[in-house]
Amino acid sequence: MPEQLKSEPLEPAQRLPGIQLAGSLEADRPISEYLVSEKFDGVRGRWTGERMLTRSGQVIRLPAWFTKGFPTEPLDGELWIARQQFEAISALVRDKDADPERWRAVQFMVFDYPTIDSPFAERYALAVKRYANLSPFLQIIPQWRIQDSQALNAALDEWVAQGAEGLMLHHQAAHYHAGRNGDLVKLKRYQDAEAKVIAYFEGKGKYRGMMGALEVETNEGIRFKLGTGFSDEQRRHPPAIGSTVTYKYYGLTHNGVPRFASFMRVREPL
Incomplete structure (x- = not known):
């Protein structure tokens, strides 16, 4: 060298x-x-x-x-x-x-x-x-x-x-x-991305009284519910409105909505 x-x-x-x-998510060479x-x-x-x-x-x-x-x-x-x-x-x-x-x-x-x-x-x-x-x-x-x-x-x-x-x-x-x-x-075997927390949806059944899902918005303006991947503690104390979360997903629908999206973590301001 x-x-x-x-x-x-x-x-x-x-x-x-x-x-x-x-x-890139795939090699082109x-x-x-x-x-x-x-x-x-x-x-x-x-x-x-x-x-x-x-x-x-x-x-x-x-x-x-x-x-x-x-x-x-x-x-x-x-x-x-x-x-x-x-x-x-x-x-x-x-x-x-x-x-x-x-x-x-x-x-x-x-x-x-x-x-x-x-x-x-x-x-x-x-x-x-x-x-x-x-x-x-x-x-x-x-x-x-x-x-x-x-x-x-x-x-x-x-x-x-x-x-x-x-x-x-x-x-x-x-x-x-x-x-x-x-x-x-x-x-990866999945993709991940970030979105801003817009609103909460109350849980049902065993999650009554806790957060059931988040409404989040991507940088492209796509809004969707994020309701899986949370621990009970995270449902009791969900990510703050306006915070950014990372989620994983498996491709997009024809409307650009992430398929099978699941919460991974809150993005800390590092």
Whole structure:
């Protein structure tokens, strides 16, 4: 890997580019051209070279020992505890008075090296070469190749069965850029999206006296009821009117309404 691929020596805050997001739900090129990795259900972390930021740019308070040895260059990744532990890492990131020892269960899972202006396959190889063994709290997410769609579907089934959220496909030639990137594919057995809470519907039967369903509105102005996926505690204390919730669904009806939509969580303002 050519060592001359280096970012300009600017201040970390200046070097951090706009955030890149997955832009597709299916690959439109041969599967063999993508690098594949597990999709980690954590909190987006953007290391500036000096500090960690959330997706929205808020500073995450980390113990000094956690970031000791981290590089002086920006990295993009997820703060992650374990599979199916999103609520735990989300709560920790939001807790400004958290016991520092709780961070010992966390790793910064790095999936990109944003300041390197080269194809993703080269960025990944360079990140592994430079940063794979810097810290017990920093890990470069393993990437591998799959030859065809049949093998990809089998791999997805296997990883989901083990508790993974899904897989990510990143085209080998893609460059990092802000906004939705169609060369970055989020592959799940279901889709997820966000909607704003508009109103409550009272429950019936065993849910009498509690919330039975939410009325929510998507960014496209589609309104629908969201009535499954809630715990009894969430029905007693439902998401606030005006808050944003994440739901999963399985395709859309001809009217654009999500099929079999189910509540996942409240989106915290990170």
